[in-house]
């Protein structure tokens with residue numbers, strides 16, 4: 374009874390969030406003295422066997438064009454077939470866009486208790502409990518899964534990727550694949566950019582930047598750090614920046630290694646979506662800005678003066694200037 | 695066209711998050727309750743827009759909860775919607791709540807079921823996907839745009855680092871987020887009308903929960919901010935590099 378990990382791909386490539394899920398699933402398997410095995414649906418370009426170095430011993434691969442785009446209903450049925458064949462009791466997802474689409478329905482189909490947004494390994498000392506974020510990152514809940522089968526959706530950036538020696542055995546899986554009812558007609562990638570939820574470093578701008586024309590220096594800073602861009606809600610509402618950069622309680626919740634907030638006051642709703650970042654840097658001209666209370670490092674100063682110099686200093690340290 | 699909009703009651707976004715009973719219960723003392731913003735701003739408003747475009751559209755709101763959920767559902771009715779249903783039971787896990795909603799939906803012949811992308815208290819993102827599976831109909835999660843073309847829905851949804859447009863024949867369950875619609879403020883006429891709109895109370899069906907919350911905890915407080923003079927951004931860069939090892 375292996376631990377199964379759903380390995381998510383985009384345009385044939387394995388997503389970073391899935392590597393975290395694999396490492397996490399492999400650790401659970403180790404705790405329970407069993408094996409970790411991956412599930413890949415759709416055609417892929419990456420060498421799947423090499424995912425063994427993250428801890429999976431086998432990969433069940435349904436190599437089907439029909440699965441290249443997500444239709445949750447179709448995916449759920451296929452994953453359920455693999456779960457049945459392998460008699461798996463635990464299935465791990467990343468709590469990313471695809472995980473959120475698939476895991477809840479699978480939970481119903483398998484009657485398996487679901488914990489979405491998990492941030493720790495399960496505690497199996499008495500029962501099976503997991504910690505998850507609640508109140509948009511303002512608190513945690515310890516949730517007990519009371520069913521024999523269990524599904525865990527791991528928050529992105531909540532578990533560290535580690536490698537070891539290992540090659541996964543590829544197992545082609547012959548699944549019955551339904552004709553989906555959801556037809557994908559167009560995919561637009563924010564090309565070349567790093568997905569916000571997967572980014573290690575995020576540079577974020579607020580209303581203090583005065584207008585969209587001033588984002589050049591924010592983009593420069595982000596580029597020097599290989600960071601993704603984010604913004605506060607009023608910035609997205611005013612269409613200075615696209616909606617998909619809006620972070621916070623009513624936007625995207627993120628937990629990068631480093632979050633740099635520039636010209637953002639740090640309202641409670643904003644903090645809710647970013648306070649799980651490991652290191653928080655705040656640049657704000659108002660020493661009373663609430664964000665400083667949630668920050669690790671701060672500069673009280675005018676962003677228009679500080680940011681360009683900060684970017685230069687980073688480039689120098691990284692040897693790119 | 696018949697639309698079911700799922701409405702959840704959540705603490706106001708500025709509510710103090712604290713716990714009682716040995717950290718096993720959320721402290722509701724002094725908490726203001728609001729409509730979950732994703733339900734209100736996006737799913738409900740989009741449903742209202744669809745009714746404005748086609749007057750024959752019927753909108754039902756549904757909430758699962760005890761009587762204290764009624765002010766919130768009335769507030770939702772003030773924005774729009776024809777009638778509301780409250781399933782009279784204490785909230786439990788997502789499986790239980792989705793099971794209750796699916797039970798109502800089975801008999802309601804809805805073409806479209808909207809949920810918010812998540813609730814801002816339990817952040818489960820689960821209800822929509824579970825309802826769809828209970829009803830054996832398609833589910834499109836994290837919509838940022840929703841259009842109707844006869845019996846077909848054209849939905850833009852978030853994927854990692856981009857967006858995808860998809861088409862699906864009704865019925866479908868859709869979870870909505872920013873982009874689907876714009877927040878509206880209820881007007882006096884709506885508030886008056888809401889008082890007389892039907893709010894049906896039904897009893898829950900027997901259904902189990904698969905998970906339970908054992909306890910809550912608050913995150914560790916930060917050690918405090920290290921301030922760097924504004925004329926020394928290179929010092930900030932150095933600290934981030936050497937001390938925080940952030941890049």
Ligand SMILES: Cc1cc2nc3c(=O)[nH]c(=O)nc-3n(C[C@H](O)[C@H](O)[C@H](O)COP(=O)(O)OP(=O)(O)OC[C@H]3O[C@@H](n4cnc5c(N)ncnc54)[C@H](O)[C@@H]3O)c2cc1C
Pocket residue numbers: 578579580581582604605606607608619620621622623624635636637638639640641642643646656657658659662674675676677707731
């Ligand atoms: C229900 C609800 C949900 C919400 N959800 C979210 C959410 O998800 N995300 C979110 O971000 N907000 C959210 N908000 C809004 C939130 O309350 C704040 O209004 C918002 O975060 C403020 O954005 P801001 O910090 O960019 O702007 P402001 O609060 O206007 O702050 C601008 C900051 O820039 C500083 N500044 C100005 N000029 C400069 C300069 N030259 N150099 C440096 N600093 C400068 C100022 O000192 C100030 O601190 C929500 C609100 C509600 C009611």
